[in-house]
Amino acid sequence: MTIPLLLLIPLAASGITALARGRRAMELIHLFSALAGFTAAILLAAEVLAQGQASWGNSFLFADHLSALVVLLTAFVYLACSPYSIGYFRTDQINQVFGADEDGSIHLAKVRKYFVLTPLFAFSMFLVALSNNLGVMWVALEGTTLASIFLVTFYGRPTSLEAAWKYAMIGGVGLSMALFGTILTYYAAGQVLGTESLNALNWSVLAGSAAKFDHTVMRLAFILILLGYGTKAGLAPMHTWKPDAYSEAPAPVAALMAAAVLNCSLYGLARFYVLTVRCLGPSFASQLLILFGFLSIAVAVPFILVQRSYRRLLAYSSIDHGGIMVLGLGFGGALGPLGMLLHMTFHSITKPLLFFCAGNAQQHTGNDSLRKTPGGLLHALPVSGPMFLLATLAVTGTPPFSLFQSEFTILRAGFAAEHVGLSILFVMLLVAIFAGFFYHIAQLVLGPPNDSPKGETCRWKTYPVISLSALVLLLGFWLPAPLYFLISGAARILAVQP
Amino acid sequence: MLFWQDPQFGDRMITLMAALVLVLQITMVAQRWLVTNIRAFAIQSFLLACIANTIAYYNGATHIYIAAALTLMFKAILLPVILQRLVSRIEIRQEIEPFVNVPLSVIISGFLTLLAYVVAEPLQTQAALPGVAGLGRNTLPVAIALFLIGFFMMINRRKAVTQVLALLSLENGLFLAAISLTYGMPLIVELGIFFDVLVAAMILAILVYRIRETFDSMDVSRLSRLKG
Numbered sequence: 001m002t003i004p005l006l007l008l009i010p011l012a013a014s015g016i017t018a019l020a021r022g023r024r025a026m027e028l029i030h031l032f033s034a035l036a037g038f039t040a041a042i043l044l045a046a047e048v049l050a051q052g053q054a055s056w057g058n059s060f061l062f063a064d065h066l067s068a069l070v071v072l073l074t075a076f077v078y079l080a081c082s083p084y085s086i087g088y089f090r091t092d093q094i095n096q097v098f099g100a101d102e103d104g105s106i107h108l109a110k111v112r113k114y115f116v117l118t119p120l121f122a123f124s125m126f127l128v129a130l131s132n133n134l135g136v137m138w139v140a141l142e143g144t145t146l147a148s149i150f151l152v153t154f155y156g157r158p159t160s161l162e163a164a165w166k167y168a169m170i171g172g173v174g175l176s177m178a179l180f181g182t183i184l185t186y187y188a189a190g191q192v193l194g195t196e197s198l199n200a201l202n203w204s205v206l207a208g209s210a211a212k213f214d215h216t217v218m219r220l221a222f223i224l225i226l227l228g229y230g231t232k233a234g235l236a237p238m239h240t241w242k243p244d245a246y247s248e249a250p251a252p253v254a255a256l257m258a259a260a261v262l263n264c265s266l267y268g269l270a271r272f273y274v275l276t277v278r279c280l281g282p283s284f285a286s287q288l289l290i291l292f293g294f295l296s297i298a299v300a301v302p303f304i305l306v307q308r309s310y311r312r313l314l315a316y317s318s319i320d321h322g323g324i325m326v327l328g329l330g331f332g333g334a335l336g337p338l339g340m341l342l343h344m345t346f347h348s349i350t351k352p353l354l355f356f357c358a359g360n361a362q363q364h365t366g367n368d369s370l371r372k373t374p375g376g377l378l379h380a381l382p383v384s385g386p387m388f389l390l391a392t393l394a395v396t397g398t399p400p401f402s403l404f405q406s407e408f409t410i411l412r413a414g415f416a417a418e419h420v421g422l423s424i425l426f427v428m429l430l431v432a433i434f435a436g437f438f439y440h441i442a443q444l445v446l447g448p449p450n451d452s453p454k455g456e457t458c459r460w461k462t463y464p465v466i467s468l469s470a471l472v473l474l475l476g477f478w479l480p481a482p483l484y485f486l487i488s489g490a491a492r493i494l495a496v497q498p
Numbered sequence: 499m500l501f502w503q504d505p506q507f508g509d510r511m512i513t514l515m516a517a518l519v520l521v522l523q524i525t526m527v528a529q530r531w532l533v534t535n536i537r538a539f540a541i542q543s544f545l546l547a548c549i550a551n552t553i554a555y556y557n558g559a560t561h562i563y564i565a566a567a568l569t570l571m572f573k574a575i576l577l578p579v580i581l582q583r584l585v586s587r588i589e590i591r592q593e594i595e596p597f598v599n600v601p602l603s604v605i606i607s608g609f610l611t612l613l614a615y616v617v618a619e620p621l622q623t624q625a626a627l628p629g630v631a632g633l634g635r636n637t638l639p640v641a642i643a644l645f646l647i648g649f650f651m652m653i654n655r656r657k658a659v660t661q662v663l664a665l666l667s668l669e670n671g672l673f674l675a676a677i678s679l680t681y682g683m684p685l686i687v688e689l690g691i692f693f694d695v696l697v698a699a700m701i702l703a704i705l706v707y708r709i710r711e712t713f714d715s716m717d718v719s720r721l722s723r724l725k726g
Contacts, residue, residue: 142694169652169661180672
């Protein structure tokens with residue numbers, strides 16, 4: 001019963017928020033729904049760990065280890081964003097971002113938009129991970145784009161319109177390619193299974209009979225799926241919408257997009273990867289994934305080194321991390337998928353922290369330029385400043401933080417798959433990204449105090465930062481056993497033998 | 499047996515209509531008036547609905563009738579009407595200004611069609627089934643050609659409305675592929691896809707309107723402030 005509950009909670013939250021009167025009621029509903037969603041996700045994970053899988057409605061909705069993991073991470077990011085967003089929008093009102101607004105009605109309308117659309121956004125992401133039918137999964141992924149377009153245009157600036165236009169057009173073309181890939185997969189399956197029933201697109205059915213599919217059709221289908229869901233995940237060279245959308249959206253939305261949507265689109269890709277490997281053997285899909293993974297990491301390097309805005313810096317970091325995860329999947333073996341999923345988990349916990357710190361800094365200084373900000377954020381923002389630095393170290397994979405472990409696992413997978421040259425290149429690119437990223441953020445955070453006023457006015461904005469930092473530190477030394485079982489169970493699904 | 503009950507007749511009709519669909523797609527590339535473009539899109543969607551109907555009739559597949567009715571209602575009538583209203587309300591210049599000139603665009607479209615036939619060939623080996631089972635399979639290259647030309651149109655156009663139109667015609671190619679290859683997806687997927695395409699078109703229309711208000715032009719090539 002947890003599966004329909006998970007989908008109903010955000011839907012209900014969105015509906016009730018639309019009717020709620022005051023801001024306080026909307027905030028309460030939002031917090032409560034995030035908490036309830038996270039609880040339901042934990043219950044689902046427990047159910048999957050105990051029984052191996054869970055399904056509902058004639059297995060229309062279905063969860064195995066992989067879906068439970070993605071749902072858990074999405075619910076976590078949603079939970080982390082909800083208190084932060086309250087503080088973020090209250091600060092927006094104090095800063096009068098929407099102009100002179102005496103009775104607060106403009107602000108209320110804007111905030112209502114956020115609190116109504118974000119649960120819908122979360123709903124589509126849950127549906128991506130929980131739907132057994134690959135067509136419904138496509139619909140849900142398109143749904144994430146539709147729910148978030150108006151969150152990208154939230155501030156109504158000309159630049160946010162430009163970002164939303166790119167997001168909609170590039171995302172639309174990408175998803176239409178993914179739909180073509182899904183149609184071709186259905187065609188390949190239909191030759192084996194018959195097309196009469198709804199089940200012919202169910203992953204649990206397809207995975208069993210993928211070995212008999214037509215090879216040519218599946219090859220074309222995988223290329224289209226990789227391009228399509230790769231666009232949604234922001235893999236290079238289809239990444240160009242990402243820096244624009246991430247820097248124009250409000251910080252909590254950007255955190256949701258960077259941490260949760262990335263997981264969902266890679267989840268879709270991974271499902272088709274399993275089918276392709278079962279049908280064609282590992283080498284075809286692996287080579288393509290390694291190519292796109294490397295391209296994404298390599299594209300991020302120069303843009304991180306010469307970046308002028310720290311919000312865009314985070315977006316390129318997200319492109320880089322998407323590339324690392326795809327690379328892990330491409331290296332394959334037993335370690336590659338494990339490294340990918342560990343990386344996905346740690347990334348989803350670290351990235352929101354980074355976006356919250358960046359959001360706090362941006363709200364404090366009024367811009368996100370690395371050049372215009374004189375440095376010394378450490379003194380003006382006594383919590384977010386140092387934590388920004390800590391999050392930077394964590395996200396670039398410095399030991400002892402957990403992303404180091406997952407990157408190391410992927411590296412080991414690379415050596416195990418005898419991609420020695422590529423693995424060495426991978427380390428070199430990571431070092432370059434670390435250098436550029438750390439240089440920029442250190443310039444921003446360190447330095448002598450200047451006469452800018454003291455920040456950290458709102459507790460709603462600092463508490464999420466503090467608790468996430470504690471969690472990031474903790475995860476560097478201790479990974480809870482049930483979480484590890486969930487991750488390794490999901491990795492076994494991806495580590496397929498043809 | 500009446501002549502229209504013969505599957506071979508149905509096959510010919512489908513081929514004829516698919517050919518017209520392709521011609522309309524190239525027409526959209528070739529001519530410069532926005533309103534004509536919207537009408538060409540409407541006729542194209544109407545023909546697609548007819549193809550879907552024909553396939554549904556010969557296969558006795560009721561759920562394809564629903565897909566055909568949805569296509570007729572939304573893509574052939576509702577969306578063109580909305581787009582036309584939008585165009586007349588925001589008083590833009592009625593001409594499409596592509597980056598590549600028209601003769602060259604048509605030649606490129608021709609090459610893309612050729613490419614589509616090359617790509618589709620290995621997929622069609624099993625498609626040569628006799629009678630009802632093979633009905634409409636030969637339209638796969640047309641579907642791929644629609645997809646590729648739609649892609650090219652999107653890259654080639656400056657104005658926001660015309661890009662939306664290109665995206666919609668690209669999705670027509672997808673619809674044709676789904677109908678001809680698999681006789682339609684399962685109904686719930688089909689409904690979901692329709693709902694999504696519709697909402698996407700609405701959102702794009704709103705964005706177009708706002709871009710017009712903010713930039714006082716719909717030239718997408720002016721959307722270039724975000725860099726690096």
